Amino acid sequence: xAEILTSLPAADGFRMPAEWEPHAGTWMIWPERPDNWRxxxxxxxxxxxxxxxxxxxxxxxxxxTSAGQWARARAALPANVRxxxxxxxxxxxxxxxxxxxxxxAGRVRAVNWRFNAWGGLYAPCDQDxxxxxxxxxxxxxxxxxxxxxxxxxSIHVDGEGTVLTTEECLLNPxxxxxxxxxxxxxxxxxxxxxxxxxxxxxxxxxxxxxxHIDNLACFVRPGVVALTWCDDPADPQHAISVDAYERLSGRxxxxxxxxxxxxxxxxxxxxxxxxxxxxxxxxxxxxxRYAQERLGASYANFYLGNGFVLMPxxxxxxxxxxxxxxxxxxxEREVIGLPTREIVLGGGNIHCITxxxxxxxxx
Amino acid sequence: xAEILTSLPAADGFRMPAEWEPHAGTWMIWPERPDNWRxxxxxxxxxxxxxxxxxxxxxxxxxxTSAGQWARARAALPANVRxxxxxxxxxxxxxxxxxxxxxxAGRVRAVNWRFNAWGGLYAPCDQDxxxxxxxxxxxxxxxxxxxxxxxxxSIHVDGEGTVLTTEECLLNPxxxxxxxxxxxxxxxxxxxxxxxxxxxxxxxxxxxxxxHIDNLACFVRPGVVALTWCDDPADPQHAISVDAYERLSGRxxxxxxxxxxxxxxxxxxxxxxxxxxxxxxxxxxxxxRYAQERLGASYANFYLGNGFVLMPxxxxxxxxxxxxxxxxxxxEREVIGLPTREIVLGGGNIHCITxxxxxxxxx
Numbered sequence: 001x002a003e004i005l006t007s008l009p010a011a012d013g014f015r016m017p018a019e020w021e022p023h024a025g026t027w028m029i030w031p032e033r034p035d036n037w038r039x040x041x042x043x044x045x046x047x048x049x050x051x052x053x054x055x056x057x058x059x060x061x062x063x064x065t066s067a068g069q070w071a072r073a074r075a076a077l078p079a080n081v082r083x084x085x086x087x088x089x090x091x092x093x094x095x096x097x098x099x100x101x102x103x104x105a106g107r108v109r110a111v112n113w114r115f116n117a118w119g120g121l122y123a124p125c126d127q128d129x130x131x132x133x134x135x136x137x138x139x140x141x142x143x144x145x146x147x148x149x150x151x152x153x154s155i156h157v158d159g160e161g162t163v164l165t166t167e168e169c170l171l172n173p174x175x176x177x178x179x180x181x182x183x184x185x186x187x188x189x190x191x192x193x194x195x196x197x198x199x200x201x202x203x204x205x206x207x208x209x210x211x212h213i214d215n216l217a218c219f220v221r222p223g224v225v226a227l228t229w230c231d232d233p234a235d236p237q238h239a240i241s242v243d244a245y246e247r248l249s250g251r252x253x254x255x256x257x258x259x260x261x262x263x264x265x266x267x268x269x270x271x272x273x274x275x276x277x278x279x280x281x282x283x284x285x286x287x288x289r290y291a292q293e294r295l296g297a298s299y300a301n302f303y304l305g306n307g308f309v310l311m312p313x314x315x316x317x318x319x320x321x322x323x324x325x326x327x328x329x330x331x332e333r334e335v336i337g338l339p340t341r342e343i344v345l346g347g348g349n350i351h352c353i354t355x356x357x358x359x360x361x362x363x
Numbered sequence: 364x365a366e367i368l369t370s371l372p373a374a375d376g377f378r379m380p381a382e383w384e385p386h387a388g389t390w391m392i393w394p395e396r397p398d399n400w401r402x403x404x405x406x407x408x409x410x411x412x413x414x415x416x417x418x419x420x421x422x423x424x425x426x427x428t429s430a431g432q433w434a435r436a437r438a439a440l441p442a443n444v445r446x447x448x449x450x451x452x453x454x455x456x457x458x459x460x461x462x463x464x465x466x467x468a469g470r471v472r473a474v475n476w477r478f479n480a481w482g483g484l485y486a487p488c489d490q491d492x493x494x495x496x497x498x499x500x501x502x503x504x505x506x507x508x509x510x511x512x513x514x515x516x517s518i519h520v521d522g523e524g525t526v527l528t529t530e531e532c533l534l535n536p537x538x539x540x541x542x543x544x545x546x547x548x549x550x551x552x553x554x555x556x557x558x559x560x561x562x563x564x565x566x567x568x569x570x571x572x573x574x575h576i577d578n579l580a581c582f583v584r585p586g587v588v589a590l591t592w593c594d595d596p597a598d599p600q601h602a603i604s605v606d607a608y609e610r611l612s613g614r615x616x617x618x619x620x621x622x623x624x625x626x627x628x629x630x631x632x633x634x635x636x637x638x639x640x641x642x643x644x645x646x647x648x649x650x651x652r653y654a655q656e657r658l659g660a661s662y663a664n665f666y667l668g669n670g671f672v673l674m675p676x677x678x679x680x681x682x683x684x685x686x687x688x689x690x691x692x693x694x695e696r697e698v699i700g701l702p703t704r705e706i707v708l709g710g711g712n713i714h715c716i717t718x719x720x721x722x723x724x725x726x
Contacts, residue, residue, distance in 0.1 A: 002444070003443075066430070067430065074365065080366075085449045086448045134447070
């Protein structure tokens with residue numbers, strides 16, 4: 001039930017499926033900390049309820065919550081969302097949660113990465129560090145404990161052997177200073193069941209995660225990557241996107257395919273309004289959120305589930321263009337847009353607050 | 364998933380199965396409160412680990428624990444015990460936990476009774492009050508919210524329509540002062556899918572629960588009740604047992620059978636030693652546990668699971684006699700005895716700290 005395996009997923013025949021493969025369900029964590037979410041987290045909770053409700057139309061959703069918030073979350077969420085107590089330090093299940101892997105027999109296991117709060121954005125993070133193990137425990141999946149500090153938002157996979165990530169994050173000395181690029185690549189191969197790692201450079205401009213891939217680019221199917229794009233040479237995102245484009249253009253994936261790149265528009269630039277700032281947080285470790293700072297917001301942070309694409313609505317000037325692109329990329333899926341500015345204000349977006357559990361049985 | 368039904372289990376075709384029917388597993392709650400468990404609850408935790416480990420040889424066990432104790436419980440328990448965070452006020456899953464009911468199609472649902480800490484032994488009890496709902500949520504079982512203060516330890520069923528309980532507990536004004544005996548009987552029928560209630564008088568002497576049936580007597584199969592017996596007329600338990608015997612002797616069960624009574628020996632009397640007392644608890648609501656007080660201990664508080672009987676070992680003068688009686692009653696089951704004095708010191712025994720989930724599927 002709580003078996004901890006000392007072998008390696010790849011050696012055991014396990015791989016991380018692509019997000020578009022069938023899910024058993026989606027995991028989320030209820031937001032509550034008032035030093036990260038304005039107005040006592042009430043507007044963020046509304047946004048999380050909207051996300052959970054949208055997903056629950058298509059697949060089971062489990063919302064993890066502290067003891068103190070359990071009854072509030074239970075009352076706020078639709079009946080078909082499962083609410084389970086599991087304390088956390090914040091609400092980014094993509095990053096603190098388990099990465100699930102599967103094998104050809106349909107068995108599901110959990111990978112429990114080490115977690116240090118995005119290179120030390122806050123402390124303590126002991127409850128977030130336990131979230132992945134608690135998810136495995138609740139589901140009864142055996143678990144691999146990976147010797148690597150990694151958040152799920154820093155990797156994307158195509159399910160066929162390719163990992164997409166950024167140097168800014170995975171090679172950042174705030175994560176795994178004692179590991180070389182080669183050692184990190186080896187861990188990605190071993191724990192994700194992958195054979196090739198494609199490195200982009202920096203992540204989205206003004207992203208506080210040290211450049212998570214999931215705010216910049218993602219696979220939409222094998223051989224096709226959606227990339228946040230910015231035509232304005234005066235915007236620092238321009239050079240980042242051009243660099244990513246150039247790195248992708250010359251590469252092949254694990255199966256030898258060339259990579260087609262689909263450009264996603266960049267919203268904004270968006271800035272934090274004065275009433276969205278949290279500058280007077282009393283806690284020493286609070287991440288200060290200043291008025292007028294640029295927000296790390298991108299359409300690449302959408303989420304794929306069973307039969308749907310759930311995308312953030314961020315800017316009326318670009319929302320429809322982004323939606324049309326995603327609808328074209330996923331003609332077989334229902335594309336749902338939700339306004340997610342309240343989630344952006346806390347440091348992420350829809351993909352950051354969700355974590356898929358692939359279909360299959362614990363084993 | 365978290366569906367709350369406003370219908371009645373009996374009307375929906377659901378009943379509480381007898382404890383000897385097949386289980387999907389067993390639920391327990393990790394002990395931790397230092398004002399109820401001596402030495403920071405460490406000896407009690409050892410005893411709970413022994414109980415969970417014994418049961419886990421036969422069926423899945425889920426241990427619920429607070430956030431603060433999760434890692435400690437996880438480390439102390441065998442790998443095949445599932446450890447899930449769920450805060451509580453104390454560790455009596457029989458009483459605060461859900462009562463599960465099933466129907467002929469094998470569907471499983473939860474009954475969530477109201478809970479007031481055994482008539483007000485401590486406050487607050489808000490976390491215990493949520494335990495049943497959290498169990499239902501974790502398992503995805505629909506749930507009935509019963510309008511009755513009731514602990515699982517105050518009822519036994521034969522699975523064929525008969526409920527065994529005590530007047531001392533269920534008619535106690537500290538539970539449901541506004542309800543008549545007839546109204547309480549109706550709720551038992553409605554929520555347990557029963558047709559007949561057999562009332563005994565008082566529970567075990569010096570039992571702090573206001574006389575839970577599960578420390579006095581239980582069904583061992585339809586038509587057969589094991590009853591704690593005391594031959595010594597000077598012991599107050601004598602009159603209680605004689606009264607119970609007389610009430611049972613003249614009755615038939617829901618199916619019209621006469622009731623055979625099997626006498627279980629009374630251990631002790633056992634008394635709390637000075638180093639087992641907790642008299643200096645700082646908390647206002649702590650239940651004081653005085654040296655020299657008589658302990659509420661009985662062999663009737665055994666637990667039946669898939670293929671086993673787990674019985675308390677309480678007194679070398681009576682343990683073997685009790686074991687032989689249980690072995691005779693359950694020839695097809697392995698009878699396991701565990702020393703449970705540390706559990707008795709906190710106010711209960713094996714049956715009080717366990718809650719069966721019958722086999723079947725949430726639905």
